[in-house]
Amino acid sequence: MPAAESGNGKPLPILVVGGGIAGLTCAIEAAEAGNRVVVVEKSPCLGGRVAGFHQYFPKLCPPPCGLEINFRRIRNNSLIAVHTLAELKDLCGKPGDYEAIIRFNPRYVTAQCTMCGECSRVCPSETPDPFDYGMSSARAIRLPHRFAYPAQYAIDREACMDGCHACADACRYGAVDLAQKPVLEKMRVASVVVATGWAPYDAARIDNLGFRRFSNVITNVMLERLAAADGPTGGRILRPSDGKVPRAVAFIQCAGSRDENHLPYCSGVCCTASLKHAAYIRSQYPDAKITMFYIDLRTPGELDHFAAKTVADTGIELIKGKVARVQEHPGSRDLLVTAEDVLRGRKITREYDLLVLAVGMVPQTADLPMGIRTDQFGFVTEAASGIHGAGCARFPADTAASVRDGTGMTLRAMQSVSAGRES
């Protein structure tokens, strides 16, 4: 049928927005089932948040191996077209036949790039590295991270100095093209899977917990980078103010979550993530004392086994009671934490040298075109259409659940393709 086929008689492709673990899974599953798939990813490389993790729970295995397998499946499948630095700007049409407007942002580095790194060495602009949540700095031209796919440099133009072309001059392969411009392109697709993922809640907005004001207050995603071998400290968990080994670490659960002043919902993963982080610290520093301040320890389903195993470690103390007061010692930069120990009915103040805020997940759907419906919190809602949410764009999820959801949404997307074919 003309409405559901592209000019050459093939069925229209599935558009996957977002190249994180949910989007990748969905794209690969759909392609391996014989569908054409287009993946658009806003950043310069695939992998999303998962690429920055040190280890997955509950098995505590590293994410690169899972991602590498997915990248290989993409490379081996001619039905998948991946576009990094590409955004969905507009969408109209009906299930089975949508018209999508895609904006292709310039990378300023062509496929000639051999990753020799000469450009980075001469680049005069240093910018806080978003991959390390600002804990390290990076050059404006760089490989986004160690195992970025596609393995190609990119330029963060906003970090560039005006009129600078040091990198273009330094590149022996002529791979730097500073004249590139963004391009808008129309594309017909049968269905859309929105897998735009999540961002950590902005902890600076929780003004009573001292993030950004006190240097030794960090977030859970920052701790993940501190523990990662390719992170700012080479995998050693050190406190930011003085690079010392932390002896006493506190985790504040629900930092901004289940709170109508911030994120009213439970992200469902932070409790297990903090237990995992406690395990990181305990394995690096067997003498370190760890306290988790929680409202309810939520480790659903099979994660309960992981929780029980981790909590059995006597170095981890659980205190029911949310922290609302944090003070910093001006000299030592230690932190004084006040909470009510609810189960003992006493108010306590304790000193820690590192404080980790377990912040929740914010769905990244604000910049999506109209027509993609979201609920009051920004999560993509189920609509009787060819538009489907997957992974953390649809609900707060851990990696395993995102993978399952990506797989599930493959079927929904394929149904739209066949609906289009039959119309």
Add this chain to the structure above:
Amino acid sequence: MADPIILHPDTEFIRDVTRGGGADMKKCFQCATCSSTCGLSTENRPFPRKQIVEAQWGMTDRLIGDPAIWLCHNCGDCTTRCPRGAHPAETLSAIRCAVIRRLAFPRFMGGVFAIPESAVAMLAFSAILLLSIALLPAPSPGSSPLVFAQMFPKTRLEPFFFAVSGWVVLALTVGAVRFAGALRRGGAEGPILSNLVPALMEIVSHRRFAECGAQQGRRWGHLLVFSAFVGLAAMGTTVGIGSMLGLMDTPIPFLNPLKLFANLCALVLVTGAAVLVWNRLKDRQARAGAVFSDWFLLILIGGAGLTGLLSEALRLTQLRAAMFFIYYTHLTLVLTLFLGAPYSKFVHFLYRTMAMAATRQESSSSGWPITRRRQSPATS
């Protein structure tokens, strides 16, 4: 296994708290953000988290004997931080009202200021009482210059107010004895009487108000009203006794030091009440949190001060048309304040003082000395 605890929820108490400003208390999920935020809750007596769950369950006996509900100065920091909109500050305020009701003597008077209907009835009752003093039998015809005694003869008004005061003191005493008993049953060990002086010294400083973050203006407003009240109470008692014994004659001349001091107190009272009203109006949180009984007391106090000053001004200018009516209004407000003292929010002066005395020796929350709220800019 420990012995089971059998709860007997007092549903009437739950209803009182719900109606008195604690309507959102059931939203509380016991995260204890409030107790952590509160600058006044102590190591041994964290509040208001525990008190909210006790109110949810209608555990009246525990709450009546809990000094913690009185240690709260209702700054609203906890409500600002509450992640559930459970309004802990307002709930605690409603708990205090419900407890006042249960300590009241006689008991049926307890709820008189809880709802507008009975509060207005109380005002009307005061007005009628005073009117009967003024009219029965008819006062002597007016002579020049006009004095208030022509409407309210001293020979009736003064014994009347002393009788009322006696009654109020009795009611307060019974309430205090009941509260002391409840405190003991609740486990507050501090010697109340011998701690009274240090507790009063602390009240004079209004130090605890300084711990509150959300509404700093309240400290000064309350301090003004409090000081003026102490001054006026002392003055009123002195002049009343003096007049009854024939040592003084009212109206006291304007330039008499006693009169000057009383006028100063009245001005301070009105200013303080205005500060408190202004604070409540400009702060959305405070406005939403204030329940009827809060407003009623404030209006009563401010109104009594204002009409008192106005009466004096009208008497000095001999404005016949208005002076008697304004004075009558003034007396009505003052009488309502008197009669209602043991049953309104007003009685916190007694129960809070006792609670502070009974918990004086208990350790307070520890911290670095440098981190007292007002002294360190690095504090959250």
